[in-house]
Every structure is written in C-alpha cells, then in structure tokens.
Amino acid sequence: MPNMLYDLIIIGGGPAGITAGIYTARQRLKTLLITKDFGGQIAKKAVPIENYPGFKEISGLDLIQKFEKHLKKFETDIETDSVIKIEKINKNFIVTSENKKQFKARAVIIASGADPRPLKVPGEKEFIGKGVSYCVTCDAPFFSNKTVAVIGGGNAGFETAIALSRWAKKIYILEAGLEVKADLENQEMAKETGKVEIITNSVLKKIQGDKFVNSIIYEDRKTREEKELKVEGVFVEIGLQPSTAFAKDLVEFNKRGEIKVDFETFQTKTPGLFAAGDVNTGKFKQIITACSEGAKAALAAYEYLKKQNGN
C-alpha cells in the first residue's frame, strides 16, 4: 500500500488531462498525472489543426508539445505508465498501473481518451506494422508509390487519405454506409489529389498477405459479392473506443463503453471520481471541448476536496 497520499490523480496526457493538471497545479493541489504518452489522439492527427483559437494552423504534435511544456512549468508529478485498475477504499482511491505500482489519492480524474477502434477482421492483428496501420503520421512514408486502402469514410478516413496522397500512388477509401460522412471540404481535397477512389457500401472481410499485406477482401453489400483489392497498406479509421475498462467497478458506461458523467461537474456515479474528454459520453469530441472539460473537472474536484476537508 502506498504511503504518499495525493490530493488528485489525473489519468491521461491528452488535452483534457493536461488542462486539468494546469488547473489543479494552480490550485496547489498535490497532483500526480499518469500517462503512457503525451498527446492523446491529437498528436496523431493526419492534417493540421485549424480550429483551436490562437493558432491559425498548427500540427497536432506541435500543439500538444506546447501543452506539455505548459504543464511541466508546474511541479506536477508525472508517471509514465498505463493504469489497469482503480479502486475506492474508504474515502481514498487506489490506482494500480501496468508496471504494478500503486498510487493513492483523495480524488481521480479519468482523462484517458480513446484508442482507434479495431476492425476485428482476420489478418488485422497479424499484419500490424506489416501493412496495417492506425497512425498515418507515423507510417505514411513506408507506402511511397504503393496502393493502399483506408477503411472508414468519415473525416478521419478522408484526412488520412489526403495525408497519404503525398506518398502513395493510389488510395481506396472503403465506407460501409451508402454515403461517406466526411465534410465537403475534406471530400473536395481528397478529389483534388486525383489519387483517391471511394468505394461505398463495402464491408471489409479480410486482410491477407505473405510477409506483408498484399490484398484485402471486401463484400459489396449491394450484390453480396466478395471482391479483392490489391493493396500493400491498410489504414484503419473507423472511429475510436474509449480506454475505460480499468474503471468498470466505479462508473456506469453507455453501450459504446463511454463513461456517464454529470455534465456540470464531470463527476461519475462515484463521488470524487471524474471523467473528462473523449472518455465520457459527450457528443462533441474536440480538442477545445476536451480542454474545457478538463478545466471544469479540475475545478469540481477542487470543490469536492474542499468539502471533504470540512471547510
């Protein structure tokens, strides 16, 4: 059992977690931030960010590095690790990490964000790093002059295709629905590359290859026919799933696994346990909304702790 008692533990190093950390540091709360990396989803964003005030155009990685520097101005403890369990024992929370460390705090903010949702088709796991990628900003150069498929016709899928067009010679976008869901601006930009072909009403069935990916099989939902596409890369952009399993005994989830909160305080059903950013059921998943929720959760946690002290 750890001896050190923190006022607050923040889980996650994306916009919500970092903002919460900045706020609690300024409230002089003894805070520990646990994260496996800084950046959350925005560090991996395929195209520059153009909707965060103060920055007309900035890459996700640059913006998050500024966030990280800002947080590190304060004396917040930072632990590079992943959380696997939270328990509440009496009035305190015990947080257990993957490296089997335990930390104790009087309140916790979960801001662990979301991970790419996997396709769950045969071949996906086997070919990770061998053609299957969830991070276009990491891996695009490896597909120089190759034909690739992007699975998912939303904004993330289109932005991935646009980023790939600098390298790949041909990009298919597979969308399961009848129509793509991306903004018109993204659709136009993809068209302008002259390299993107959109296949709607198509469901990916299988990824295959030898040492590396060499083709995919998809079902044409109209004709029920299975078709093969020769591609050397598969980029998965079918949305996100929240990273919340570690909290399952203390919170309520919706059917997507997102945490239910009170949207004024961001408190979960467990007093002293808050959830901000992509992890909760909030509809709009933006950088600025994640920051806003991180700030509100931090202030609500501060009020909660003050009440606990009896003032």
Add this chain to the structure above:
Amino acid sequence: MIKVFSTPTCPYCHVLKQFLKENNIEFEDIDVSKDEKAREEMIKKSGQFGVPVIEIDGEIVIGFDKEKISELLNINE
C-alpha cells in the same frame, strides 16, 4: 551503437527520443521519411512498415517498448 528510425510527425518516435535524451543515451536519429535507403534498411532489419524502430547494438526493438529498451540499455528508473 544506437539508431532510432523515425519520422518527424510520429508521436511515439518523439516520446522514445525524449526518453533516451532524459536518460543521457546518445543515438543516431534517422528520418526515414527523407532517406529512402534507410527506409529499406529498416524494413529489412525489422520486417516492419512502421516507426519507431530502435536498433541497440544490432538488436531490433519495435515501437516504444520501454521495458525492453530499458533492459537493453540498463536504465533503472
């Protein structure tokens, strides 16, 4: 000799390089988005189409595998 195969826009590469710097480990940073030959070399050595890949005295580690890298470099935190 330590080589890091990376791209400038890859967040995990950034985390890996920062980790090495914090532990005063010298390394050669190879930008595979600019250097096609290095890209081929990396694919051949690692069987991977993705970064980061780190080579520590001939041993290849894929991704930011902190535990494995710490072990190979004798880093105790």
